[in-house]
Amino acid sequence: MRSGYRREISVALAIGALWIALALLAPGFFTLSNQRDVLMANMPVLITALGMTLIVLTGQIDISVGSVFAICGVTAGLLAKSGLPLIAVIVATVLVGSALGAINGALVAYLQIPSIVVTLASMVALRDGLRWVTEGAWVENLPRTFQWFGLTLRGSEVVTIGVAALLFAGLAWGLRHLAAGRAVYAAGSNEEAAHLAGIDRARVTLWVFAIAGALTGCAALLNAARFNQVPSNSGLGMEMSVIAAVVVGGTSIRGGRGTVAGTLLGVILLGAIGTALTFLGVSAYWEKAIQGGIILAAVSAEAWPMRAQTWGGRLGRSHT
Amino acid sequence: MLLQATGISKSFAGVRALNGASLDVKPGEVHALVGENGAGKSTLIKVITGAVTADSGTVEVNGSVIQNHHTRLAKSLGIAAIYQQPALFPDLSVAENIALALETGTVWRKVDWKARTARAKELLDRAGASIDPARPASTLSMPEQQMVEIAKAIGAEARILIMDEPTASLTDVEVERLFRVIDSFRGQGSGVVYISHRLEEVFAIADRITVLRDGETVGTHRRDAVTREEVIHMMVGRDLSAVFPKRAVPIGEIALELRLPGISLHVRRGEILGLAGLVGSGRTELAETIFGLRPADSGEILRDGKVVRIGSPAQAIQCGIGYVPEDRRQHGIVMEMPIVSNVSLASLAAVSSRGLIDGNAERELAGSYIGQLRIKAESAQANAGTLSGGNQQKVALARWLATNPAVLILDEPTQGVDVGSKQEIHKLMVDLAERGLAILMISSELPEILGMSDRIAVMHNGSLRATLSRQEATAQKILALALGQE
Numbered sequence: 001m002r003s004g005y006r007r008e009i010s011v012a013l014a015i016g017a018l019w020i021a022l023a024l025l026a027p028g029f030f031t032l033s034n035q036r037d038v039l040m041a042n043m044p045v046l047i048t049a050l051g052m053t054l055i056v057l058t059g060q061i062d063i064s065v066g067s068v069f070a071i072c073g074v075t076a077g078l079l080a081k082s083g084l085p086l087i088a089v090i091v092a093t094v095l096v097g098s099a100l101g102a103i104n105g106a107l108v109a110y111l112q113i114p115s116i117v118v119t120l121a122s123m124v125a126l127r128d129g130l131r132w133v134t135e136g137a138w139v140e141n142l143p144r145t146f147q148w149f150g151l152t153l154r155g156s157e158v159v160t161i162g163v164a165a166l167l168f169a170g171l172a173w174g175l176r177h178l179a180a181g182r183a184v185y186a187a188g189s190n191e192e193a194a195h196l197a198g199i200d201r202a203r204v205t206l207w208v209f210a211i212a213g214a215l216t217g218c219a220a221l222l223n224a225a226r227f228n229q230v231p232s233n234s235g236l237g238m239e240m241s242v243i244a245a246v247v248v249g250g251t252s253i254r255g256g257r258g259t260v261a262g263t264l265l266g267v268i269l270l271g272a273i274g275t276a277l278t279f280l281g282v283s284a285y286w287e288k289a290i291q292g293g294i295i296l297a298a299v300s301a302e303a304w305p306m307r308a309q310t311w312g313g314r315l316g317r318s319h320t
Numbered sequence: 321m322l323l324q325a326t327g328i329s330k331s332f333a334g335v336r337a338l339n340g341a342s343l344d345v346k347p348g349e350v351h352a353l354v355g356e357n358g359a360g361k362s363t364l365i366k367v368i369t370g371a372v373t374a375d376s377g378t379v380e381v382n383g384s385v386i387q388n389h390h391t392r393l394a395k396s397l398g399i400a401a402i403y404q405q406p407a408l409f410p411d412l413s414v415a416e417n418i419a420l421a422l423e424t425g426t427v428w429r430k431v432d433w434k435a436r437t438a439r440a441k442e443l444l445d446r447a448g449a450s451i452d453p454a455r456p457a458s459t460l461s462m463p464e465q466q467m468v469e470i471a472k473a474i475g476a477e478a479r480i481l482i483m484d485e486p487t488a489s490l491t492d493v494e495v496e497r498l499f500r501v502i503d504s505f506r507g508q509g510s511g512v513v514y515i516s517h518r519l520e521e522v523f524a525i526a527d528r529i530t531v532l533r534d535g536e537t538v539g540t541h542r543r544d545a546v547t548r549e550e551v552i553h554m555m556v557g558r559d560l561s562a563v564f565p566k567r568a569v570p571i572g573e574i575a576l577e578l579r580l581p582g583i584s585l586h587v588r589r590g591e592i593l594g595l596a597g598l599v600g601s602g603r604t605e606l607a608e609t610i611f612g613l614r615p616a617d618s619g620e621i622l623r624d625g626k627v628v629r630i631g632s633p634a635q636a637i638q639c640g641i642g643y644v645p646e647d648r649r650q651h652g653i654v655m656e657m658p659i660v661s662n663v664s665l666a667s668l669a670a671v672s673s674r675g676l677i678d679g680n681a682e683r684e685l686a687g688s689y690i691g692q693l694r695i696k697a698e699s700a701q702a703n704a705g706t707l708s709g710g711n712q713q714k715v716a717l718a719r720w721l722a723t724n725p726a727v728l729i730l731d732e733p734t735q736g737v738d739v740g741s742k743q744e745i746h747k748l749m750v751d752l753a754e755r756g757l758a759i760l761m762i763s764s765e766l767p768e769i770l771g772m773s774d775r776i777a778v779m780h781n782g783s784l785r786a787t788l789s790r791q792e793a794t795a796q797k798i799l800a801l802a803l804g805q806e
Contacts, residue, residue, distance in 0.1 A: 177676055177679070178675050179675045179677055182665070182668060185661075186661075190654040193651055194654070196633050197637075197719065198633050256656050
């Protein structure tokens with residue numbers, strides 16, 4: 001395990017390098033208000049990415065998170081407007097998220113359809129279903145008890161960060177110390193061996209998708225409460241930044257290796273780059289291109305040693 | 321001489337597959353190549369077809385030595401091979417499959433579909449098969465696929481036709497038909513290399529027989545100059561020089577009993593039951609049935625005299641059954657996980673309470689097996705992927721011992737491990753038996769089967785042929801049973 005955190009360390013170094021560059025070239029990046037903006041804007045991405053880390057660890061992927069995020073946000077807004085107490089809104093939104101995740105998970109686990117296909121279909125179906133129901137209208141004039149959870153702006157921000165920190169710590173702890181966490185890694189890195197060891201792969205998949213869905217619901221809720229209205233097209237393209245953060249953070253896209261700490265670093269790096277471009281006077285159009293380049297670099301860094309391994313393995317196996 | 325392979329040696333990752341093997345084929349002859357599992361038949365064929373490059377030795381075709389051998393070169397020299405597992409493109413039609421193997425020209429040429437179909441039909445007729453050339457290959461049965469492969473070989477006007485277990489999936493009628501095709505090849509002056517485990521077929525069709533053992537050619541004889549018994553003797557005839565640490569331990573009650581169609585078998589506590597048979601005889605399938613990977617449709621399994629229903633590995637583990645599979649890279653070890661987690665993987669419940677893993681208990685459990693099995697590793701936290709083959713096998717073994725099983729199934733427990741580890745694993749097996757474990761050992765190595773087992777069960781074609789006691793078992797007898805000769 002000595003080399004186990006090499007990827008996390010290299011991402012941390014990249015963040016350090018970026019910060020030093022920004023400190024020299026664009027000190028405005030480090031003002032308190034900017035840092036606060038960056039932090040708050042990336043909280044939904046972080047919480048959703050925590051769930052995505054679980055999914056990717058089992059060797060699956062979920063590209064429907066943006067659509068689930070939108071549905072959960074709209075659900076939260078509508079329920080809040082209907083006058084339901086805050087706690088009921090919270091519970092219902094998280095349940096809707098986990099139910100949508102569980103449907104994806106069940107299709108992947110029990111019908112054994114590749115997750116990329118299942119979630120591509122649900123991404124489109126959920127997005128257009130929402131558009132059809134809302135007719136594109138935003139949920140506006142949210143009640144005062146819902147916006148900022150009835151607290152001050154500062155208070156709601158503290159709550160948001162606190163929730164994210166709790167979820168992060170809980171997942172990090174669970175992956176390390178719970179038998180269920182071990183099952184996630186085992187199923188992701190050697191499905192056959194995990195099956196032989198008595199681990200129910202289908203159940204692992206179903207649960208991982210359901211938990212990720214709940215986290216997406218949670219992220220949508222915290223995001224919805226930040227403003228006075230919920231756009232019905234929120235979360236558009238969110239799967240990109242979420243998956244990017246997970247992959248850049250060192251979680252193997254083949255599953256079985258990675259940590260939520262890496263994902264946190266991935267979110268920080270990609271979040272910082274997005275804002276940094278503005279401060280460096282680079283056109284915002286470059287943001288996606290640069291993000292894409294970083295993902296490619298991260299995946300290639302993983303693929304190189306892999307290739308060498310499979311070649312070696314093939315040579316060794318060919319006689320049997 | 322049509323084909324002459326002389327002094328062929330080949331090693332894979334330090335393991336000798338061929339050690340100076342030789343084979344020659346005359347025009348108009350069927351030459352049978354026989355030998356035990358792992359004798360080197362497939363490797364020799366691959367050297368001849370250019371799929372594998374030999375470390376030393378020469379291959380001559382029509383008297384000239386081939387340099388820089390390659391599968392394409394083999395094709396142009398008229399060497400065609402038909403393997404046990406046909407390699408057709410499932411979504412293409414039969415006619416396309418045949419055309420892909422035979423047509424020449426650039427990728428941009430215009431395809432003459434009528435000619436393609438006509439030729440496919442003609443070739444299939446000559447092979448004695450009535451298959452519609454328009455059918456997709458995926459709809460063909462195994463024998464039909466075999467026939468398409470033969471049609472391809474006929475179309476290629478092969479001068480040297482190599483057939484690797486071509487009859488494994490054929491019925492008697494189809495075998496008859498195949499023999500007629502082979503006869504016509506022989507009549508045209510082509511040479512046929514015929515590999516088979518079925519000695520009756522070998523003696524029915526071959527002109528000469530070459531026996532391969534441990535990568536060496538034991539001898540080549542005219543068919544009428546040897547008997548089946550002599551051939552079997554040549555296949556086995558190695559001295560059992562290896563010393564096995566087997567010793568007698570008290571034998572207890574029946575731990576596992578199988579009452580399955582074609583298989584009735586039991587293993588007692590303290591007993592090592594060797595399960596012998598050829599590759600494909602159904603030994604691994606039997607193990608997988610016991611372990612719930614392919615639950616039996618009918619019949620029953622008894623543990624300690626009680627009928628149990630095993631539908632999944634998790635249930636098998638609950639019944640006190642452990643299974644160390646054959647392919648440890650694919651099914652055994654989780655390479656990216658530390659040794660500790662690999663050892664505890666099947667017994668997480670024992671080291672955790674309410675789903676929370678007790679790190680100390682886990683390290684203790686793993687530590688005790690690392691010591692007991694003498695697993696050589698930098699630390700218990702090292703990734704299992706960094707270990708040597710023998711140590712990986714010990715980790716796989718440790719995982720199952722940690723579940724505290726009553727019955728342990730070992731599938732090829734010492735395949736591909738070094739000599740030292742091999743002996744340690746054998747010693748461990750005896751120790752485990754002494755502690756009252758019932759061990760079911762699948763092995764393709766006859767010396768291992770003979771040296772380690774209290775009783776030996778021999779499988780052939782998916783059913784149990786006989787169970788021999790340690791005293792009455794001989795290599796010759798086991799092989800004859802495995803070949804379906806007795």
